[in-house]
Amino acid sequence: MREVAAAARVSIKTVSRVVNGEPGVTPRLAERVSAAVERVGYRHNLTASSLRRTDGRSSSIGVVLEDVSNPFSSALHRAIEDVAVERGFLVFAGSCDEDGNRERRLVSAFASRRVDGLIVQPSSEDHSYLVAERKAGTAIVFVDRPPAFFDADTVLTDNAAGVRLGVQHLVANGHRRIGYLGDLRTIATAAERCRGYVEEMAAQRIDVNQRLVRLDLRGIEKAEAATTELLGSEEPPTALFAGQNMITIGAFRVLRRLGLHRRIALIGFDDILLADLLEPGITVIAQDPALIGRTAADMLFRRIDGDRSSSEHLIVPTRMITRGSGEIPP
Amino acid sequence: MREVAAAARVSIKTVSRVVNGEPGVTPRLAERVSAAVERVGYRHNLTASSLRRTDGRSSSIGVVLEDVSNPFSSALHRAIEDVAVERGFLVFAGSCDEDGNRERRLVSAFASRRVDGLIVQPSSEDHSYLVAERKAGTAIVFVDRPPAFFDADTVLTDNAAGVRLGVQHLVANGHRRIGYLGDLRTIATAAERCRGYVEEMAAQRIDVNQRLVRLDLRGIEKAEAATTELLGSEEPPTALFAGQNMITIGAFRVLRRLGLHRRIALIGFDDILLADLLEPGITVIAQDPALIGRTAADMLFRRIDGDRSSSEHLIVPTRMITRGSGEIPP
DNA sequence: GTTATACCTGACAACGTTGTCTACTGACAA
């Protein structure tokens, strides 16, 4: 900046004014400065700028995801990015793989870089550590899963209601022996989904047979093993509800392998690319990650803009997409 | 920091030493400082720190992707992140949707935040603008596609060789009327893949029938339209090579719709989740985005660590995964 | 010609750090 000032024969402050588009500089002078900026190859240093500014804004936000490469998380990420770029903000993103410590380390790394806001898809089971960030003025919004021991804005899917919709659909098609395959119970959404299953079964006056319920399945392989076991049991289910993406894939693989894919009904939570091209197409309870991400980002920027009202909790609905696998009769 | 210093009754510099783990502080004193840090709720400000440090490192890198939510890009992103966290670096990521201007804006935003390195999956057709960044000391690595008018390290897939492998496989299965469906020719990788097709056809002494070649297909729908047209023509192909993910999906959809999915062979470039569960499974030429990302990140950090040797150009091989669709005879 | 009024411009300090250099402390040998 000093170089630019020298080249344009003005003071440093004037260069700053031009760079920031502040008023009070003659167009002619501004032109001279811009030319000098170009000539010297000057690049504005936003870190120094944010250090000095009274509001201390860094124009960046941090996004903590389960895994940037997982389709759901990355759709969130993209939606958030789209809102951020409109505001001239940049996005830090990190994955924590269901590891609470990694989540904390990420947040701390973001905090060191003085992000203006955080969007967290939590892995940890205690978010009281965020109190310090909040006090430092960082806006915080949770997506997909609620925080624990910490009050903040949230944007969640109604997981239980989604599962209930699916189970209801299976019952309407005549099923009563409905198996449930769920993810780690430590994941809040997985617990919610399982709750939805139990509640809807009760609402339909069907006793839950514990032998038809398999939980804590993480990854395709565990889902495959559990499905194989379930279908090989004495009184196998006539329908399966898969509580997550990878579980749906695992279950479908086994159904195919056993030649049961046209005989046993299957509904999965979360849509899957290509699910429509399988035979039969897989009926799913679809979330809308793009809408969730956009909503969360809008909320975050409202907070960054100074909204101090009490925390909001939004629910984004799910929707059932029938494609065949969920409509197989018992 | 001043507060911490006051609370621990030491000078600011001593606090700095403790925070940075510099030697020359008695363990007892360090303990006292750490306690004060905790008590005051102090958070190290990395932006101020990097401003002052002689090396000026921000411990962050920028990643420019086609789209953070696209499976290939997000796999790259994840692999890069994994290398970065090991080094204590944070990752800015942005999408540019094949828009060269967006790419430039992203790079400029990264530069303003003084990232130490850039990994670019380019959309632009002229990267001479990066000369300024390079001169400022930013390390730059290109992935997936080569830069134009700019010399830098690259990590690319051998696209032409991959396609040749696929075409060869089709010919070996008896096909001679092989259709080719390609992405926008402005995308370097798409051009390369098309070249592979032409070259292998020549090597097999088969004349390329221009009516069997459809290019500039962007997105599933355009691919569907082109496939429909191709298959409805007078002398339809007996096999199709789809030059990209979405094109493969579009082509398969049409084959299914026309009931030709067991009669016309199909090979796609890039693996697709669930491709093994379709009927028939889709034979693909698979890239290894995780390896590409990791390699690029390793390269970038070598440059950040000061490696000034001339630019390297690595090629990551592809591999064919046969699943049925590519083995259908004419 | 003088003064008032806008409007521009620049000197200086400060943001939260760290590099440099000086000064202090205590231990040990002479």
Place this chain on the structure above:
DNA sequence: TTGTCAGTAGACAACGTTGTCAGGTATAAC
């Protein structure tokens, strides 16, 4: 006791900006 030497601690400036405020310069009105 004194001198030397590590080893440790602190004062100060500086990184690249911007906020504050004082000062300068046209222009217009008297």
